[in-house]
Amino acid sequence: xxxxxxxxxxxxxxxxxxxxxxxxxxxxxxxxxxxxxxxxxxxxxxxxxxxxxxxxxxxxxxxxxxxxxxxxxxxxxxxxxxxxxxxxxxxxxxxxxxxxxxxxxxxxxxxxxxxxxxxxxxxxxxxxxxxxxxxxxxxxxxxxxxxxxxxxxxxxxxxxxxxxxxxxxxxxxxxxxxxxxxxxxxxxxxxxxxxxxxxxxxxxxxxxxxxxxxxxxxxxxxxxxxxxxxxxxxxxxxxxxxxxxxxxxxxxxxxxxxxxxxxxxxxxxxxxxxxxxxxxxxxxxxxxxxxx
Amino acid sequence: xxxxxxxxxxxxxxxxxxxxxxxxxxxxxxxxxxxxxxxxxxxxxxxxxxxxxxxxxxxxxxxxxxxxxxxxxxxxxxxxxxxxxxxxxxxxxxxxxxxxxxxxxxxxxxxxxxxxxxxxxxxxxxxxxxxxxxxxxxxxxxxxxxxxxxxxxxxxxxxxxxxxxxxxxxxxxxxxxxxxxxxxxxxxxxxxxxxxxxxxxxxxxxxxxxxxxxxxxxxxxxxxxxxxxxxxxxxxxxxxxxxxxxxxxxxxxxxxxxxxxxxxxxxxxxxxxxxxxxxxxxxxxxxxxxxxxxxxxxxxxxxxxxxxxxxxxxxxxxxxxxxxxxxxxxxxxxxxxxxxxxxxxxxxxxxxxxxxxxxxxxxxxxxxxxxxxxxxxxxxxxxxxxxxxxxxxxxxxxxxxxxxxxxxxxxxxxxxxxxxxxxxxxxxxxxxxxxxxxxxxxxxxxxxxxxxxxxxxxxxx
Numbered sequence: 001x002x003x004x005x006x007x008x009x010x011x012x013x014x015x016x017x018x019x020x021x022x023x024x025x026x027x028x029x030x031x032x033x034x035x036x037x038x039x040x041x042x043x044x045x046x047x048x049x050x051x052x053x054x055x056x057x058x059x060x061x062x063x064x065x066x067x068x069x070x071x072x073x074x075x076x077x078x079x080x081x082x083x084x085x086x087x088x089x090x091x092x093x094x095x096x097x098x099x100x101x102x103x104x105x106x107x108x109x110x111x112x113x114x115x116x117x118x119x120x121x122x123x124x125x126x127x128x129x130x131x132x133x134x135x136x137x138x139x140x141x142x143x144x145x146x147x148x149x150x151x152x153x154x155x156x157x158x159x160x161x162x163x164x165x166x167x168x169x170x171x172x173x174x175x176x177x178x179x180x181x182x183x184x185x186x187x188x189x190x191x192x193x194x195x196x197x198x199x200x201x202x203x204x205x206x207x208x209x210x211x212x213x214x215x216x217x218x219x220x221x222x223x224x225x226x227x228x229x230x231x232x233x234x235x236x237x238x239x240x241x242x243x244x245x246x247x248x249x250x251x252x253x254x255x256x257x258x259x260x261x262x263x264x265x266x267x268x269x270x271x272x273x274x275x276x277x278x279x280x281x282x283x284x285x286x287x288x289x290x291x292x
Numbered sequence: 293x294x295x296x297x298x299x300x301x302x303x304x305x306x307x308x309x310x311x312x313x314x315x316x317x318x319x320x321x322x323x324x325x326x327x328x329x330x331x332x333x334x335x336x337x338x339x340x341x342x343x344x345x346x347x348x349x350x351x352x353x354x355x356x357x358x359x360x361x362x363x364x365x366x367x368x369x370x371x372x373x374x375x376x377x378x379x380x381x382x383x384x385x386x387x388x389x390x391x392x393x394x395x396x397x398x399x400x401x402x403x404x405x406x407x408x409x410x411x412x413x414x415x416x417x418x419x420x421x422x423x424x425x426x427x428x429x430x431x432x433x434x435x436x437x438x439x440x441x442x443x444x445x446x447x448x449x450x451x452x453x454x455x456x457x458x459x460x461x462x463x464x465x466x467x468x469x470x471x472x473x474x475x476x477x478x479x480x481x482x483x484x485x486x487x488x489x490x491x492x493x494x495x496x497x498x499x500x501x502x503x504x505x506x507x508x509x510x511x512x513x514x515x516x517x518x519x520x521x522x523x524x525x526x527x528x529x530x531x532x533x534x535x536x537x538x539x540x541x542x543x544x545x546x547x548x549x550x551x552x553x554x555x556x557x558x559x560x561x562x563x564x565x566x567x568x569x570x571x572x573x574x575x576x577x578x579x580x581x582x583x584x585x586x587x588x589x590x591x592x593x594x595x596x597x598x599x600x601x602x603x604x605x606x607x608x609x610x611x612x613x614x615x616x617x618x619x620x621x622x623x624x625x626x627x628x629x630x631x632x633x634x635x636x637x638x639x640x641x642x643x644x645x646x647x648x649x650x651x652x653x654x655x656x657x658x659x660x661x662x663x664x665x666x667x668x669x670x671x672x673x674x675x676x677x678x679x680x681x682x683x684x685x686x687x688x689x690x691x692x693x694x695x696x697x698x699x700x701x702x703x704x705x706x707x708x709x710x711x712x713x714x715x716x717x718x719x720x721x722x723x724x725x726x727x728x729x730x731x732x733x734x735x736x737x738x739x740x741x742x743x744x745x746x747x748x749x750x751x752x753x
Contacts, residue, residue: 038732038735038736040391040395040732041370041371041374042370042373042374042391042392042395042396042397043395043396043397043736046732046735046736060721061696125550125551125553126546126547126550127547127548127550127551128550128551129550144543144546144547144550146550146553147546147549147550147706148543148546148706149706149708233497233553235494235496235497235498235500235698235701235702236497236500236695236697236698236699236701236702237695237698237699238699238702239699239702239703242699250692250695253364253367253370253371254366254367254691254692254695255689255691255692256370256391256395256688
């Protein structure tokens with residue numbers, strides 16, 4: 001009976017197993033092999049040893065996109081986290097106005113990325129964009145956000161805040177879970193609101209913050225669609241808006257260098273794993289897990 | 293209902309779907325060879341090609357062609373061929389020929405095409421280098437058929453030239469004249485904002501590697517397989533390009549460009565809106581003018597050069613679309629029969645008229661030119677037959693090289709980098725791309741790429 005049940009179990013999960021094997025496990029293993037080959041796709045892969053990995057060291061474009069991506073991750077992740085926390089703290093109430101604000105913050109995350117990018121393309125237009133018009137009202141001569149190398153990254157980081165709603169919803173849910181009596185006790189001890197936030201709210205939210213920071217980091221390292229739409233114009237790619245995943249895509253599908261692209265993908269994966277491990281290691285000291 | 297009954301019903305449904313479910317589109321044409329033709333064109337260009345396909349389908353009972361619009365066609369065709377499931381005919385860009393030919397991802401047409409009456413000699417001289425490519429260890433050179441062709445020329449606003457007191461029938465022929473017209477046409481407000489410019493290199497920005505040709509330079513030497521974008525002629529060209537933002541202010545030019553950077557296919561197109569009086573474009577510009585600015589009073593002339601336009605051999609880029617038969621195509625003979633039909637003079641002219649492009653065939657053009665919607669079609673035609681015409685560099689590294697040029701030109705255009713500094717760096721980078729592709733070819737096939745030579749390579753950039 002148990003053997004039959006075992007077989008039935010395997011049969012039920014077999015669609016997933018077959019799908020995962022065909023579209024995930026086998027491609028992942030093949031990509032590792034391809035990363036050690038010259039593979040233009042139109043011809044069979046040719047063994048190249050570690051040359052694809054060595055090539056990264058002397059490829060100036062690789063270092064450009066790595067630098068751009070690192071800056072983007074280093075600034076956008078903390079900024080999104082802080083903004084999401086502040087918004088969640090402000091909107092955690094149960095009034096009708098708070099609900100309205102929560103909806104307003106969350107709705108942008110439902111807009112498809114390409115549509116959002118097209119919208120921001122116009123918002124950041126140096127001559128006609130709303131952003132510069134608004135800055136003009138307070139006497140500031142806005143920059144050419146989309147073309148000026150110095151302002152491309154700030155524009156993209158501002159845009160990344162557009163998707164902060166998802167984190168806000170998670171933080172609001174976590175805030176509902178903080179025991180009220182802890183705030184009452186802190187109040188009785190004479191703590192001010194900022195200190196209560198620092199000493200009560202933050203520690204209680206820390207597991208959720210860890211989760212959000214990890215997912216934000218993974219997404220930020222792989223940023224692709226928005227800069228692809230905004231900074232790949234008819235006159236070519238704006239170097240200041242060129243990111244790791246975009247260069248990886250170009251190598252795979254534009255330049256016929258799938259081997260190099262696979263090597264880049266594996267480096268990207270290892271970087272993400274390393275960052276995640278570092279965050280988990282840091283969490284041992286910084287994250288407070290409430291006893292069940 | 294028991295679990296067994298549910299499983300049985302699901303299994304029966306699956307088997308029934310497999311046996312009696314919808315069939316592929318090919319089943320709709322029993323007894324016919326069904327060919328899938330992937331093409332990039334949509335809207336009026338797609339409709340024009342569909343008319344050619346319809347005419348073919350109506351002309352005979354043995355083959356049926358399905359026109360399938362495919363975006364990012366270079367990438368998707370590559371994946372389909374690599375996956376062993378290609379279409380029967382693909383409409384690629386001219387610059388796709390070298391990588392596809394060197395990889396043998398497309399079939400050589402040296403024997404197949406002449407059997408259907410399609411020979412290189414039927415095409416204008418400037419187009420032949422696009423259809424051929426030397427591949428090491430192979431006598432085959434003929435890889436694709438030019439489907440539609442355009443040449444790049446300068447479009448100018450006749451009304452604006454008149455406004456500055458210049459005869460609109462005498463457009464600029466030299467770089468110095470172009471500079472002078474630009475200076476007279478440019479308007480800057482009292483607040484320092486640019487209201488109109490005479491000429492802008494970055495508009496539309498599709499051919500950032502074009503400018504060296506006006507100074508007698510080329511960005512690639514096919515004989516030695518060397519990048520030559522740091523040559524004195526190229527340096528002069530990009531220094532000339534930088535003189536424009538230097539005079540107007542890079543930031544001001546950037547702001548001015550921002551006004552219409554997403555508006556090229558709209559009535560806000562800078563040329564039709566009168567904000568840029570002269571720019572480079574292909575013959576299809578007349579279609580855009582007809583659609584978005586029907587009243588625009590425009591003229592067409594070859595892109596000026598330092599020494600002045602030579603009427604007998606104007607300088608200009610040839611940009612084309614090509615039809616190829618991919619490796620693994622099920623019925624190459626039928627594919628070639630369809631391609632040959634598209635190359636009938638009446639079909640070629642019909643498609644060229646609809647796309648507002650030149651006639652790629654070498655034959656008298658009086659009627660074609662007289663009825664063409666582009667009033668400058670004679671100029672475009674002359675460039676295609678000119679010894680001064682050139683095409684994209686025949687190297688599989690070109691795509692990467694071109695992207696690097698675009699990035700460098702953006703830096704130079706914004707004056708973030710001087711041409712004298714940028715070009716040697718770019719040349720070194722481009723040479724790395726070329727060397728890598730040559731080395732990989734050598735390691736893969738055990739042979740160096742055949743030296744590009746012969747009449748077919750004349751005019752390559």
